[in-house]
Amino acid sequence: MRILRKTCLLGACALLAAGAGAAADKELPPKPSVADIVKASRAGDWRPLDPDNTLYMETAAGRVVIEMAPAFAPNHVRNIKALARAHYFDGLAILRVQDNFVVQWGDPNEDNDKARKVEGAHKTVKAEFTVPLKSAGPFTRLPDRDGYAPESGFANGFPAGRDPKTGEAWLAHCYGMVGVGRDTDADSGGGTALYAVIGPARHLDRNITVVGRVVAGMPQLAALPRGPAPMGFYDKPEMNVPVIAVKVAADVPPNERSRLEVMRTDGAAFQSVLDAQRDRGGPWTKVAMHHVDLCAVQVPVREQQP
Amino acid sequence: MRILRKTCLLGACALLAAGAGAAADKELPPKPSVADIVKASRAGDWRPLDPDNTLYMETAAGRVVIEMAPAFAPNHVRNIKALARAHYFDGLAILRVQDNFVVQWGDPNEDNDKARKVEGAHKTVKAEFTVPLKSAGPFTRLPDRDGYAPESGFANGFPAGRDPKTGEAWLAHCYGMVGVGRDTDADSGGGTALYAVIGPARHLDRNITVVGRVVAGMPQLAALPRGPAPMGFYDKPEMNVPVIAVKVAADVPPNERSRLEVMRTDGAAFQSVLDAQRDRGGPWTKVAMHHVDLCAVQVPVREQQP
Known part of the structure; x- marks a missing residue:
C-alpha cells in the first residue's frame, strides 16, 4: 500500500506496479515511462550544453541555468552575453512573480536616477519575434493539435511554432522559456529585463523576443512568493530576490560549471519520450490521451554521465 | 517610462497605453481587457459560491477556498463533506509539491499505524471519472481547438471536456482544479488524499475523479517549496505544511466566510472574457492569436460587491 500510495499516485509508476492490478483484463498494457527511456538511452541520445550559449544566474534562491537559443534571437543573445560580461545583472533582483504567468528579473531602479547604466552592450535591440524557417534549424514536428501555431514541435531542444x-x-x-521584457514598442526590449514562464503564456508567442530556456532551477524560481502589487510585482524592496551574478558558462572555471546534458530532440529516444507522454501505459492509466500538448512535453535534462 | 515598464509589460495594459504608440498604423486596434469587462459587468453576470458546496482549507500558508462540483462527482463531494465534518483533515498536512504538476495534501501517516481513522465517511468511493452529458448541466462550448477532448468548454464555471x-x-x-488521489485501482480513492493542479496535467483527465476548483489561495499553494523526494514528496516531517482545518463553508459563521463571487460562464460577459483572452487588442499586442486554450482561460473571481 505504501509503495503504491507514495510512488504511484497520479500515474508515474506504471511499470513498478505492473502485475499488481486485480483487473488486468481491463487495464492498458504497460509500456516504458520517460524514466525508463532515459535509463535505456545511449550517450548519442544526449548533447551537452554549449558553455558559450549558457548563462548561470546565481540568485539568493540558487543557481538558474539558462540555455540560450541563438538560432532564434541571435542579436538578443549576443547582447545578453555582453550585458552579462559587463556585469550588468550583478546585484540586480527578481522583482516580479505573477502567479501562473511569469517570474521576472532586472533593475529595480530602472525608472529612477539610480538606474544601472548599460555599458558595453545595447539598451535595446530590434525585435526578433520570428525568424525565417531555415534559420531555425532542424525541426521535429509534433503530429498533435496545437491551437497557437499551424505547426509545432522542437528545434534543438526548444519548443517552437x-x-x-x-x-x-x-x-x-x-514552462521555463525565457523572454525579453519590452514596452509597447516592439523594438524597446534588449535583455535588461528578462522573465521565465511559469504558466499559460502562449498568447505572447510572436509578440516578444524569446531567448532561451531554463534547464535547471525552475523549481526554485516557481516557488518564489507571488508579488502583491498589480501584475505580481513586489511592492517592497526587501521582497526583491537578489540576483548575485549572471555569467556566461564559458567564463566560469570548468570545475564550477553545471555539468548538464539535454536529450537531443532530433533522435529516436526523444520520439519514444514523446510517445510515452502522449499515450501512457497501464495499469495506473485507464484512458490513453493519444495527444500531448507542446507545452506538456518535458525534454529530459540530466547530469552528464561519466 | 516607469508606467509602461511597470504596468504594461507582457500585454496587460492595452487600453492604458492606447494612443501612446508611435506606429499606430501598424498596431492592432485597442479592445477591452478582462479587467475592463469585469469593471463593466452587471450583478447578474456573477454568482455567489454555494456555502454548502464550498470548502475552506485553513493551512499554515493561509485559507484555500475550494468550490466543489457535485454535478461531476456527487458521491465524492458528499464523502469529502462528510470527511470534513468528521474533522478528518484537521491536523493533516500538505505533503507533496511536484514542480509544474501538483500540490497534494492528506495524512502523512496514512501508511503506518498512526494513520488517521476514517469515521463517518467512506475510505473509498467508486470512481467518478466521467458523468453522462446531461448530468453535467449547461455547457458553454469553446470553438478553440483542444487536443485532449472532442469538445471543451465550461460547465457552471468549471473547465470540462x-x-x-x-x-x-x-x-x-x-490550473487550480482539485482531484482525488488514488492507487492503481480506479475505485481506490475517496477524498482522503487530494491535490490541486499547478502545471500541465490533462493526461489525468478521465483517469481520476475531479471534485472542484480552488477559487482563492492558489498563489500560496503554488509558491510552496517543491519536495526533494521522488514525485515531489517532502522527505522530512518538518517540511510538511500543516492543514489546520477543512470546513464546509455552510458550517462557518457567516461573518467568517470568504465572500467571493464567480463570473457566470453561461452569459454574455463571459463570452467577452473569452474573446478578450482569445484575441488581445493593441497597441502592446502585435499579433492576435485567434485562439485560447481551455486551461489558459481565467474565469474571473472577485469579492462580492456590496
Missing part, C-alpha cells in the same frame, strides 16, 4: 505560409518560426512560451 | 460519441463529460485538469 512554425507557419509554412509566412515562412516563419518562433519559440513557444512554454 | 465532452465526447458526444460516448455521451460523457468530465472536468479538465487545468
